[in-house]
Amino acid sequence: MQELLLHCRPGFEAEAAAEIQTLAAERGINGYVITRDGAAVVRFVCPETGDAERLMRRLDFRQLIFARQWALGSWLDVPAEDRISPIISACAAGPIASQLWLETADTNDGKALAALTKKLERPLHTALTKTRFVRPKNTEAPRLHVFFESGQRLFVGWSWADNAAAWPMGIPRLKFPREAPSRSTLKLEEAWHHFIPRDEWDSRLAPGMTAVDLGAAPGGWTWQLVNRHMKVTAVDNGPMARSLMDSGQVEHVQTDGYLFKPARPVQWMVCDIVDKPARSSALLARWLTRGWCREAIINFKLPMKQRYREVMQCLEHVEDALDAANIRAHIACKQLYTDREEVTCHVQILHAGSYKVQ
Numbered sequence: 516m517q518e519l520l521l522h523c524r525p526g527f528e529a530e531a532a533a534e535i536q537t538l539a540a541e542r543g544i545n546g547y548v549i550t551r552d553g554a555a556v557v558r559f560v561c562p563e564t565g566d567a568e569r570l571m572r573r574l575d576f577r578q579l580i581f582a583r584q585w586a587l588g589s590w591l592d593v594p595a596e597d598r599i600s601p602i603i604s605a606c607a608a609g610p611i612a613s614q615l616w617l618e619t620a621d622t623n624d625g626k627a628l629a630a631l632t633k634k635l636e637r638p639l640h641t642a643l644t645k646t647r648f649v650r651p652k653n654t655e656a657p658r659l660h661v662f663f664e665s666g667q668r669l670f671v672g673w674s675w676a677d678n679a680a681a682w683p684m685g686i687p688r689l690k691f692p693r694e695a696p697s698r699s700t701l702k703l704e705e706a707w708h709h710f711i712p713r714d715e716w717d718s719r720l721a722p723g724m725t726a727v728d729l730g731a732a733p734g735g736w737t738w739q740l741v742n743r744h745m746k747v748t749a750v751d752n753g754p755m756a757r758s759l760m761d762s763g764q765v766e767h768v769q770t771d772g773y774l775f776k777p778a779r780p781v782q783w784m785v786c787d788i789v790d791k792p793a794r795s796s797a798l799l800a801r802w803l804t805r806g807w808c809r810e811a812i813i814n815f816k817l818p819m820k821q822r823y824r825e826v827m828q829c830l831e832h833v834e835d836a837l838d839a840a841n842i843r844a845h846i847a848c849k850q851l852y853t854d855r856e857e858v859t860c861h862v863q864i865l866h867a868g869s870y871k872v873q
């Protein structure tokens with residue numbers, strides 16, 4: 516197994532490549548990137564045997580901002596008459612898997628392969644369970660990824676559930692709630708799925724908690740908070756959906772989100788204001804260091820150029836502000852599936868030292 520295959524949003528290959536190269540170099544692991552604009556996948560090839568596996572083990576997948584999913588494996592050419600036999604042979608070189616995921620790139624070319632992957636899924640699964648390379652009862656075992664670059668060229672790889680995305684291609688299947696006033700609602704839901712372990716939802720997204728939604732209108736994000744039975748202050752000069760206001764759980768404050776200060780500290784601050792990333796990160800740092808919220812989710816809208824550098828600068832700014840205030844926090848950032856030219860940042864305060872609310 517010589518390389519890592521990383522999925523990313525089409526158009527963000529350069530960022531995903533720069534990121535994996537930087538993180539590998541920091542860990543002293545040699546490798547090079549193969550990709551092309553719009554491919555929606557990046558290959559990180561390690562010439563030294565065992566290095567790709569070492570890199571995967573030494574890297575926390577959650578550290579990767581631009582990679583939606585990854586797998587460790589190698590490439591395979593398969594004849595159109597029999598694709599299954601070569602895949603079975605390739606599986607002999609890897610670990611036993613718990614399940615099979617058939618994947619393509621998130622591109623039009625990838626979508627064109629859907630009919631083929633659909634046709635192959637059942638016979639391949641049957642063949643893999645018969646040969647016992649896939650054992651569904653081994654829930655601790657890795658997932659087997661069979662990625663189709665074309666009908667003839669495949670990548671066969673593995674990922675481990677505790678260090679990878681929870682969905683094939685890193686794309687969650689979330690259903691748009693019909694009552695929500697905007698499609699943006701899925702962004703906050705996906706962020707929660709990504710940043711908050713499912714068994715912590717009841718304590719960290721609990722009924723009765725208070726939240727502030729900056730740039731809230733028409734209310735897609737507020738809808739998610741209300742759906743968790745929180746009390747929400749929605750800050751936006753624009754109009755909020757009537758259905759949300761009728762819930763009795765929302766106070767609409769028509770003012771500038773940058774000037775708004777909560778009367779009392781809240782559990783959650785969420786922000787979807789479209790602005791320069793430096794302004795958004797300063798806003799986030801202010802809320803955290805002044806003790807106005809315990810957890811926050813904010814979008815950094817990315818400029819056209821230097822997007823990787825810009826995100827790193829934003830995160831550094833937040834980290835420096837928290838350090839200076841003696842606040843220990845968990846900071847994470849991801850380009851979610853529902854994110855377009857943006858990334859989503861999550862911060863949870865773990866220990867606030869001797870700070871007081873200002």
Ligand SMILES: C[S@@+](CC[C@H](N)C(=O)[O-])C[C@H]1O[C@@H](n2cnc3c(N)ncnc32)[C@H](O)[C@@H]1O
Nearest residue numbers: 697699730732733734735736751753771772787
């Ligand atoms: C992308 S929309 C938010 C969508 C919302 N999250 C949803 O799910 O429905 C951005 C919103 O930010 C608001 N906005 C822009 N600048 C703002 C500011 N300085 N203060 C408060 N709101 C602002 C806009 O009026 C707009 O409604």
